[in-house]
Amino acid sequence: MGKLLGYRESGITPVGTYASPGRFFGDHGEGWGGTPVKDPREAIAHVDKSKVFPGMKVLILEVTGDHAAMLEMNDNGEFQIVELPQRARELQLWIRENRETSQLSVLYVGGAGGSLRSGITNFPLALTKAVHEGKVILSVGGVRAFVLPGAGINFIVDVAKMPWRPFNWVPSPAVVAPIEFTMLKKVYFELGGHQRELVLLDDLLKQRESKTDAS
Structure with missing residues (x-):
């Protein structure tokens, strides 16, 4: 030049x-x-x-x-x-x-197995379909995940947006990820969700506070 x-x-x-x-x-x-x-x-x-x-x-x-x-x-x-x-x-x-900070892209790739899905509803395949249709939002550690378009519930999520140390490990060996499914109560009932296990958010927060105080 x-x-x-x-x-x-x-x-x-x-x-x-x-x-x-x-x-x-x-x-x-x-x-x-x-x-x-x-x-x-x-x-x-x-x-x-x-x-x-x-x-x-x-x-x-x-x-x-x-x-x-x-x-x-x-x-x-x-x-x-x-x-x-x-x-x-x-x-x-x-x-x-005008420089840009050097930063890594850390992505977690995982999937929701049958046991996880059956713990939410009596019809695991209905949950899978609802996730792909957008009726149910899949998040990991509070971060919305990108759901892969193939079969099952497989996803990619940005680890950098999660809270510090959100994962755990078990001797299997396996990684335990904090997966959340968010939906309207109406959708949960339509999917055959375990209605008797529903707990209000306020009650969950009170339980956490009581455990924190006890410790």
């Missing part, structure tokens, strides 16, 4: 692995940008003396904008750290304000 814009080669080779003209990948480390570079002068691996000149300036800038330094070549052919110009500082700030 630089050649197309009329720029000439600087004569400076940065540290890292060559990828393509003007592009290098740094090694892993604890320094700037996750590389071994801890002093901005260490970012330069090699200098072609025939192409550089005294007074030449090089901006060393971390991709996140957290660190920036201006280097200037002295009369001895060595780069020294000089004061960062205001325009370079403004560029650093702009990069820092």
